[in-house]
Amino acid sequence: RIGTIHFKYETKSMTETSQAGQNGAQNSLLMLALPHHAQSLRSDVMLDRTQFDLVYDCIKGMMTPVLGGVWSYEEPLTSIGFDTVNSRGKSRYSKIVYPEIRHIIMENVKEDIKINLPNPNGNAYAFGKEIARLAQLAHIADLMAPIPREEKQNQTSQNALFITTKHAVETLQYFMSRFLRNEIRTSKFLFDANFGGIVTETGLSDSRADFGNGWYNDHHSHYGYILYACATLARLSPTFLHEYGSAVDALFYDVAYNSNTNSESVDGASFFPLARHKSWFDGHSWASGLFPFTTGKSQESSSEAVNCYYGAYLWSLVRYEAAIDGDSELVDFTKLLLATEIRGAKTYWHMVPFDKGVAERLHPLRLLHYPAMAENYMVGNLGMLDAVCSTWFGKKRLYVHMINLMPVTAITSELFDKSYAKLEFNSTMKPMLSDAEMTWKGYVISDHAISDPNAAWKEAQDLISHQLDTGLSKSQVLHWISTRPGFEHNSSAFNSSDLMNSYEPEDEPPPAGVRRNATAFSAACESHGRCAALGLTSWCCPTLDNKMLGCCD
Secondary structure, eight states: EEEEEEEEOOOOSOOOOHHHHHHHHHOEEEEOOOOHHHSSSOOHHHTTTTTTTOOETTEEEEEEEESSSSEEEEEEEEOSSSOOBBSSBBBBBHHHSSSHHHHHHHHHHHHTTTTSSTTTEEEEEEEHHHHHHHHHHHHHHHHSOOHHHHHOOOOOOOOOHHHHHHHHHHHHHHHHHHHHTTTTTTSSSSEEETTTEEEHHHHHHOOGGGGGGGGGHHHHHHHHHHHHHHHHHHHOOHHHHHHHHHHHHHHHHHHHHOOOOOOOOOTTOOOOTTTTTTEEEEEEEEETOOOTTTOEEESSSSHHHHHHHHHHHHHHHTTTTTTTOOOOOOHHHHHHHHHHHHHHHHTTTTTOOGOOOGGGGGGGGGGSOHHHHHHOOOEEEEESEEEOOOOTOOOOHHOOOOOOOSOOSHHHHHHSSSHHHHIIIIIIIIIGGTTTTTTHHHHHHHHTTTTOOHHHHHHHTTTGGGGSTTOOOOOHHHHHHTTTOOOTTTTSOOOOOHHHOOTTSSSSOOOOTOOOOOOOGBBBBBGSSHHTTTTTTTTTTOOTTTTTOTTOO
């Protein structure tokens, strides 16, 4: 599906009073477009150097003259849902993650859902990262050991296949419900009638509290995590939408409302502005809310902004039971928010030095900044009048790059092109991987996995899950790596002894004929050509109930 963005400028002429004259004034209007506009606008409305010989630069690069009072350009909308997809629009998961790898990941999930649990009394950002981590663990578990529909309705079964998944979903529901009910929170969520938004009580009384929440700083970066978690839970729980749908809608409307273009209230009623943080002309969001800065509005984490609209998109999918490629105005609107944010991040945050031979669209800032800046490969904070390779919390390259990668979800595969990620990792992150703080190391390895998943799998074995960032776990890193194109389950990336010893007595029983302390590759559906051709996954030859399927070799 394709989304279309229109800009229409109203023009008035001091010398022409007729309608024809006014129309002529609009058709001859000369404006300047930003680099991301120039990537998509029709060439016949843009003037080249032979037609317009003046050059205008801004903080975002060289601007392009455009003739006409109406601009239109298209944005491809994502076909990714909760998972990445292949070229035919199908989830890659079951085709890439092999049974023995699933088992390793599931063992990690079993441990990860016991640690770094969410604190409902924390600020919205801290809780958001923690609950999104738990939601992704529940999602991963459900992918590998999905709870059948009848199991979702009847939570009494103790089938070993589903215990970890059920535990993850139940834990997620416990913490999310307490949060949405404002239980035990010292700073409750309130509706701010002055600016039409959901803010924390503490943030409303103290502009610096909760990362400036009361002054609308970073709402999209923070609430996006919560929307992702709620969308995941709504997919897994049959009762969540009915019980908490309206509460989640309030957070959704705060950052992704699709109406009220003039941000006006009607007769004093509750209202929300149109896509609060999004600047449609700039092509991305601004994070700084109501805070004034000498360099204008700014945004640090481009990836967390993308995550906001990804979470909003997923929520709209489950809220209205829409198909990914179906016809839903709200779903398409959130997809457009997502698409423009991704283009903005790729254009204005992802830098590549001019001499690397990468497509021009990857380094528009080369015309404005010294080559030394482009060698950083990533803008840390972009303002209206400045672009810097640093963050609010530190100047290390590690911080600059990883705050613009996190969180790692299915949509990360659209945000980071493999060609860019390979250059970015090898040039900046690879030299510091071994010495990277454990807090950030999971993200660095996830970055590496985009271009070399097999090397990343080796690196991930040394991760200590409880020491990672609160929004990440070892399970998530392993799952991300194993679903990257080029990942090979039988490559040298694996320690064969780990696979040979992956079954433990307390685990689910292996298929008959597969001895304990041995790999299950021979029993895997993927190991049998006819079973694989039928699209079967997990155990086939034999199955868990010791049946040999007709497709077995």
